[in-house]
Amino acid sequence: MYPAPFHYHRAHSVSEAVAMLSEIGEGARVLAGGQSLLPILKLRFDEPTDLVDIGRIAGLDRIDDSGDEVTIGALVTHRRIAASPLAAAIPVIGDCANGIADNQVRTRGTIGGSVSSGDPNCDWPALLHTLDARIVTQGPGGSRTLDINGFVADLYQTILQPGEIVTAIRLRKPGAASGGAYCGFKRCSPAYPTVSVGVQLTLKGNKVAAARVAAGSVGFVPARLGEVEAVLQGQAVDAACIQRAAEAAAEAVNPLEDTRGSAAFKRRVTAAMTARAIGIALRRANGETVKNKHEYY
Amino acid sequence: MNGKVSISVTVNGQRFDREVEPRQLLVQFIREELILTGTHIGCDTSYCGACTVLFNGEPVKSCTMLAVQADGGEVTTVEGLAQGGKLHPLQESFSEHHALQCGYCTPGMLMSAKYLLDTNPDPSDEEIRKGIQGNLCRCTGYNNIFVAIADAAGKLRGGS
Numbered sequence: 001m002y003p004a005p006f007h008y009h010r011a012h013s014v015s016e017a018v019a020m021l022s023e024i025g026e027g028a029r030v031l032a033g034g035q036s037l038l039p040i041l042k043l044r045f046d047e048p049t050d051l052v053d054i055g056r057i058a059g060l061d062r063i064d065d066s067g068d069e070v071t072i073g074a075l076v077t078h079r080r081i082a083a084s085p086l087a088a089a090i091p092v093i094g095d096c097a098n099g100i101a102d103n104q105v106r107t108r109g110t111i112g113g114s115v116s117s118g119d120p121n122c123d124w125p126a127l128l129h130t131l132d133a134r135i136v137t138q139g140p141g142g143s144r145t146l147d148i149n150g151f152v153a154d155l156y157q158t159i160l161q162p163g164e165i166v167t168a169i170r171l172r173k174p175g176a177a178s179g180g181a182y183c184g185f186k187r188c189s190p191a192y193p194t195v196s197v198g199v200q201l202t203l204k205g206n207k208v209a210a211a212r213v214a215a216g217s218v219g220f221v222p223a224r225l226g227e228v229e230a231v232l233q234g235q236a237v238d239a240a241c242i243q244r245a246a247e248a249a250a251e252a253v254n255p256l257e258d259t260r261g262s263a264a265f266k267r268r269v270t271a272a273m274t275a276r277a278i279g280i281a282l283r284r285a286n287g288e289t290v291k292n293k294h295e296y297y
Numbered sequence: 298m299n300g301k302v303s304i305s306v307t308v309n310g311q312r313f314d315r316e317v318e319p320r321q322l323l324v325q326f327i328r329e330e331l332i333l334t335g336t337h338i339g340c341d342t343s344y345c346g347a348c349t350v351l352f353n354g355e356p357v358k359s360c361t362m363l364a365v366q367a368d369g370g371e372v373t374t375v376e377g378l379a380q381g382g383k384l385h386p387l388q389e390s391f392s393e394h395h396a397l398q399c400g401y402c403t404p405g406m407l408m409s410a411k412y413l414l415d416t417n418p419d420p421s422d423e424e425i426r427k428g429i430q431g432n433l434c435r436c437t438g439y440n441n442i443f444v445a446i447a448d449a450a451g452k453l454r455g456g457s
């Protein structure tokens with residue numbers, strides 16, 4: 001299958017990419033690794049007039065660790081994140097990077113592309129909600145730093161303005177008493193998750209001082225599940241509490257029926273993934289080492 | 298309109314300079330421009346892995362990459378495995394252990410297995426399974442493929 005014809009432009013700097021996108025206008029799309037964009041073009045769901053290839057821009061492929069904060073360049077691939085010290089330092093990052101699609105997709109796919117596609121099935125946006133990540137962008141009006149919460153506005157739509165591109169993802173490292181997990185249910189490796197749930201729990205003593213819970217693939221946008229966070233907040237989490245949180249998650253999501261299952265089935269999978277992720281997050285918050293968990297079950 | 302783009306790609310050690318349409322996929326460049334038809338097109342939607350080649354040493358789905366994105370890079374296809382008329386140990390092991398039936402997935406399986414053994418010469422059973430997680434086979438049930446990869450790993454490490 002061929003995509004519809006388009007003009008190809010290779011940008012050598014962020015400012016050149018922004019200028020190209022601004023000049024071409026609404027027919028332009030940004031190409032990074034292409035793992036979300038190319039299937040869309042091949043299926044002719046979209047027929048842009050022009051592609052601006054940012055894949056070779058120097059400096060966007062760096063991971064900068066400043067101690068408390070980490071900045072991941074938009075072009076860093078899933079494979080590089082999975083192999084980086086960051087994945088060891090923040091296990092939930094390793095969960096996500098190692099579990100995205102398959103080896104081949106992880107070679108090419110980038111974190112910036114995953115975030116920019118606005119696809120509710122992409123793993124990074126859901127996971128980044130649990131780490132309160134910020135999205136750094138560059139556009140005709142300069143640079144902006146945006147909260148991940150609300151960044152994906154609707155199905156395949158972000159709040160990026162015309163000509164604006166994501167240049168980096170920034171996040172604060174979770175503290176020692178914090179643990180996270182990202183669990184997805186997939187029919188097979190290359191498939192998008194049927195449901196994915198990310199959890200980050202920060203403990204004070206044996207009680208939850210801060211909870212972040214987000215879900216992907218179960219609605220038009222990846223979303224924080226405030227109802228589930230409220231169930232966990234302030235609690236000494238036991239099996240009954242996990243059960244209440246799982247049921248709250250099943251209620252909170254708004255899945256659509258598709259080839260991956262009915263809405264009712266996806267609610268049950270959401271409950272199961274929530275319970276699993278909370279259990280792993282708790283163990284990690286208590287200092288236990290739990291291996292990468294976002295694989296297919 | 299939609300002007301062609303000059304690219305230079307090294308495939309199996311040989312450099313090719315071509316003018317390509319921007320929308321041409323890497324797999325079409327390999328099959329239709331270079332007439333290296335060992336690389337197969339399967340699902341065409343980035344699921345099956347039949348089109349897997351190595352790009353700068355790492356596995357990619359060549360149906361989900363534009364030829365222009367490969368400009369300046371090195372591609373290894375299944376035709377690049379055999380050297381001097383002698384099959385690569387992976388190819389020998391696939392043959393000896395009946396790791397294929399219809400053979401459609403085999404070029405992609407071999408390239409994913411090549412990357413696995415390039416980066417992990419002594420993989421565990423689980424690592425072998427994960428190594429071909431992006432390659433679908435509808436004939437074998439995978440077991441003989443796992444056996445063949447383990448056997449090839451032994452040969453490459455200098456065993457029998």
